[in-house]
Amino acid sequence: MPLTNTDLQYYDSKVLRLSAEKRKEYHGQVDNLVTELRKHVTARSDLKISKVVKAGSFAKHTILNKTQEDPIDVDVVFYINDQSLDTSTRDGLSELIHSLLIKIYPSKAVEDFEIQRRAAKVTFVKSGLSVDVVPVVQDGNNPDHGWQFDKETKEKNLTCAPCHIQFIRDRKDKDKHYRTLVRMAKRWKNFANPPGLKSFHIELILAYLVDRDGPAESIEKRFREFLGYIAQTELNERIDFPENNGKLKKAFTDPVVIVDPANHENNVASRITTDEKMKIAKAALEAWETAFHASVQEDEEVWKEIFGNRFKIKE
Template sequence: MSLKNSDLQYYDGNILRLSSEKRKEYHAQVDNLIAELRKHITVNSDLKVKKVVKAGSFAKFTILKKTAEDDIDVDVVFYIDGKNIDDTTLDNLNDLIYSLLTKIYPTKAVEDFEIQRRAATVTFVKSGISVDIVPVIQDESNPNHGWQYDLKSKERNLTCAPCHIQFIQDRKNSDKHYRTLVRMAKRWKNFACPPGLKSFHIELILAYLQDRDGPTQNIEQRFREFLGFIAQSELNKRIDFPENSAKTEKYFSDPVVIIDPANHENNVASRITPNEKEQIVNIALKAWETANYASVEDDIDIWKEVFGNKFKIKD
């Protein structure tokens, strides 16, 4: 059956979107972590924290409420003064954060500490949220920008957490349905599990469609267009944004190219492999065909093949 905007707004508001009460709870937990870690960094190292920014889906209001399939991940970016930073400090930065986290939190308070390629992650037992502590070396010429270092490749990438938050806010301001669509697409991703496809990729693909086609009039139709774009383009089309229009276009040879709206020299999809690309396209094609069929059939259960068994549009 074809779904009205009100149907999908009900689904988003009652099933997908994180409640304001839970948001306040998570904010308090993250704020406490920030305060403690900032204090410990100052006391136990020569590093100077210039500022801290909550980032990612949590800060963009595109995060899903926690379920068995939908995790709560909060990114916290620590901007570090780069004046006295050397290679040794960079190599040990995540190790330092990891060691400080283990001092701050007793083992009974967390279920896991993990060092990843660009962050140290702590997962809290009671709330179940995971917090990624992302250290960046602040760019002195542009305080909102910072250099993020990959522990494995040793490559560095210029990032801007406030810019990404503003990018999503700008799209939401231009299209009141944008965040609803992002959450719907993320629910499909978490249900269908296309390998290599990240939440940020989804946000950017939907932003690209909005820039190209204008604000959403029909939520269901735009969602089907999102799936159709992936399936029909086979992710061979370069995705870029007006924010980069004044910059010199950089060539990328990666299988999938989605340009960072805050850094025209960064392809945020560079890690998607050819095999992952093929699987993403095939999974999107199947979902697109199912969504098109669901749109014309008088059977709400067909939509559950796209979003999972918790899909509903009324009490």
């Protein structure tokens, strides 16, 4: 007999989902960082911050509780007024944020700070929280949208943090089990570690299944369908969303195409290579076979081969 929704909701609430207490703690830590960074940006540069948005899995309520394999990362998007930027400043936004973070936290070790391609990261060792500060140049015509700049390629990409949050909220409204399924799939990803597969990809693939097949009646069945979709299609199908209806359909040549619901010209899976795609499909097939066996055998221990030893459906 398959696991019931009650079984998997127990696993989600007791093991996977970030607790309200921890969420409050992390909110406070992030708010302090935002306040201090705002002050330093204003005092030490000519940049004008128009707004700050907490984004990513934390804001979407799809983040996992912290474990050694499941880190806590919070994205904070700083919208910079376009009028205050020249080209050299724009190209060095992440470096500027990085230097200001070091000034804000002078007692932290140098390895707690990192410049990424489109963000600056700071890690708080005691709480285990990592914060990615993402500077974007605000679109003057649409204040929720902004341009991200890749410090390596110098390419720019239009993004919309509030749009992504609303997208997830809309799918949750369509399917009450959607966030539980996302957390389960993320836990599988973190345990199996298929190369190239990101949390955002998982959110979008499961959203696509909601759009295509409707809300999940059985959490276990939909989770197996998620794995089966990846295994059977080998991610060769273009994934797109109703949010892009009526917009020009851009042709992509990347091995995997998952169109950004907030920007129809952006393929969020563009960095997945052909080799990674095949490894993701193989990992999904192996997990699907294991899940099918676990469901038929009614063996809770077999599910641990997918989710790890912390899997449980009762005390």
